[in-house]
Amino acid sequence: MIYLTDGTKESFLTAFLLAFSDGDALVSSSPTQLSLGQKTVFVSADAARAARAEERLLSFDKDCMNDLSLLLRSGMSGREQIAFRYFRLLALQKRPVRDMLADEDVLCASECIRKVTYEIHRLHGFVRFLESASGALYAPLSPDNDVVDLLVPHFRSRLPEFPFVLHDVKRKKAAVYDGKNTFLAPLEQAEVVLSASEQAWQTLWQRYYKSVNIPQRERLKQMKGYMPVRYWKFMPEFSSREPFLT
Amino acid sequence: MIDERRLKILTEGAKYDVSCSSSGSKRKNTGGMGNGYAAGCCHSFTPDGRCISLLKILMSNDCVYNCKYCPNRLDADVPRVSASPEEIAQLTIDFYKRNYIEGLFLSSAVEKSPDYTMERLVRTLKLLRNQYRFHGYIHLKGIPRADEALIHEAAQYADRMSYNIELPSERSLKLLAPQKSKESLLLPMRKLAEDSAVFKEEKRKGLFLPAGQTTQMIVGASPETDGQIVRLTQSLYRGLGLKRVYYSSYVPVVHDSLLPDLPVGQLREHRLYQADWLLRFYGFTAEEIAPENENLPLDLDPKCAWALRNLQLFPVEVNRAPLEMLLRVPGIGGRSAQKILQARRYTHLTFEHLQKMRVVLKRARHFITASGKFYGAKSETAVRGLLTAGETGENATQLSLFSTAETALSALTGEL
């Protein structure tokens, strides 16, 4: 049986209860994954049931909801199924299973979580702010995983005096810090008027980037391993007037 | 705002310093901009595969010293430029605000005199910390022979300081960097280590080099062996409590009869970094890693080489071996060793388990058993053959992940 969720945590937990005793269950939030011949139920979120499931799971492992939050943010299409297998094992073992790394389901979940947290760490470095005329900072990004709001605490603690917007252009939403509070909002497109000196700083950064490289030691493969090309799009060092390799 | 021309010259003069790490400081934001990121953070990568974490720049390239290997030495015919403390501070702030960098790595040629230069460096740091209320990372390269009081003052504003040993022996230093001496480099390092200890003991307010000290030496410009370099490295860690020792393989930018004309292979630098990791994270001593008058083998990583010299200790059983021993197995790095420790609490590990856990077994299988089973080659010659196969120069250069920041490293290299 396929249990189709709406992608939310509540819907997942509701599906979890329904699917638990079905060892071959497939839990998914993406209808494109449907395979022919299998029965499908659409699971809408049921707050009471979800709360019950959550309480139960927390009694086995007090940190498990953090795992769930990260798993459901993953950009992998099989994320609900990975989470389902992991939480099923937790419910069967009735104790934390995080360290059972020889188990396939735990391994899958832990790798999925690692990808999400690794991307957060990477983005702490790769985010590029543009300075707007008002002094607020704007960063467009397109992360693999649904993590914009998880980036806020990092930037808020280092730039407390600057309002900023982290815009996930793929998911069309933005995490906003207005100088006091943070919130998440849908955002289709942003109109940003740049500050008078923004272009000049970008140009200096491009100059710096080019000058600090040692061309005799080109190791592009390694460079792209550390910083995959899909992140380059929003980085001014790659939108230089001249091609960056010259 | 600094102009592009000077930025280019001052950056090109600083880029051969290998250190770019921004780790080790937990400096808090107390109003203003910035904070420390203890794990360190890479903001970009250049086509040479190195991480950009800090704005690495010289205050000036106008030098009164005459180090033979240096493009900025007194005798060199190059354009001379300097930046003002205000220009450097503003550049740092505007780059930091846009999240281009994690902080500043400031060094300088010896302009006019050591004290004049050091005073300008300190002024820049004070401007950043006091006026701009900047709490991001600052690494300052100390100027040899500068006044002790200035050095002490700098340490109250910097997160990390470094004096570069430059060359791995006093003789080479005399020959190639005549105005520097062992004392002019080691004395301030020792003094800073002592001051830092006093600072901690007396629990004084503020911070004093929270990310400690590092150093760097040029490999291949002078005749010292890897065995000597690894011993020197160990004594710097033990005696001066340094956080990191960096190696920079010699790139000839200057022609001098005292210097080799060819660059040193990246592979040698890579092997030294591997040896350095063995010292810092794997519990090895310099004496175990390489005989004093020898270089590290190029066809094998130093852990493999050690294991082959100590085959009587292997194979070890992964279900029982203590952490220290797991870490000595070729191919098993810190992360894999931890995974094994965790997983074996729940189940008796087999080879299939290890494979599933993504423990790289290519090298390790010759040195372990899993639930009593051995999958390695039978004879020492066969093991040696299998270990060296594929470790060609080119291959190993691609493996050279070590010149980048510590964080990227721990994520990507764990396995040694």
Ligand code: SF4
């Ligand atoms: S002190 Fe030596 S290494 Fe430093 S800039 Fe001057 S000549 Fe170059």
